[in-house]
Amino acid sequence: MSTYVPPTTTAAATTTTTAASTGEGRSVDYTCGDCNAAVSLKRGEPIRCRSCGHRVLYKQRTNRMVQFEAR
Numbered sequence: 001m002s003t004y005v006p007p008t009t010t011a012a013a014t015t016t017t018t019a020a021s022t023g024e025g026r027s028v029d030y031t032c033g034d035c036n037a038a039v040s041l042k043r044g045e046p047i048r049c050r051s052c053g054h055r056v057l058y059k060q061r062t063n064r065m066v067q068f069e070a071r
Contacts, residue, residue: 026042028042028059030058031057031060032051032052032057033054033058034052035054037051039057041057
């Protein structure tokens with residue numbers, strides 16, 4: 001039975017690659033429905049406001065320009 005030997009790279013490159021590939025590095029911004037506090041959540045975190053504990057969060061609008069073609 002062989003043992004796993006990780007590739008030899010720098011520690012910073014390994015952590016950024018691992019975080020980017022698993023999607024844990026990105027967070028999404030939400031607004032609490034009760035106290036209007038800004039909440040940023042990562043994948044797998046419980047959906048709950050950190051300041052008041054309310055469970056209704058609204059996703060904030062994107063800053064990207066979105067254009068639709070109308071007929």
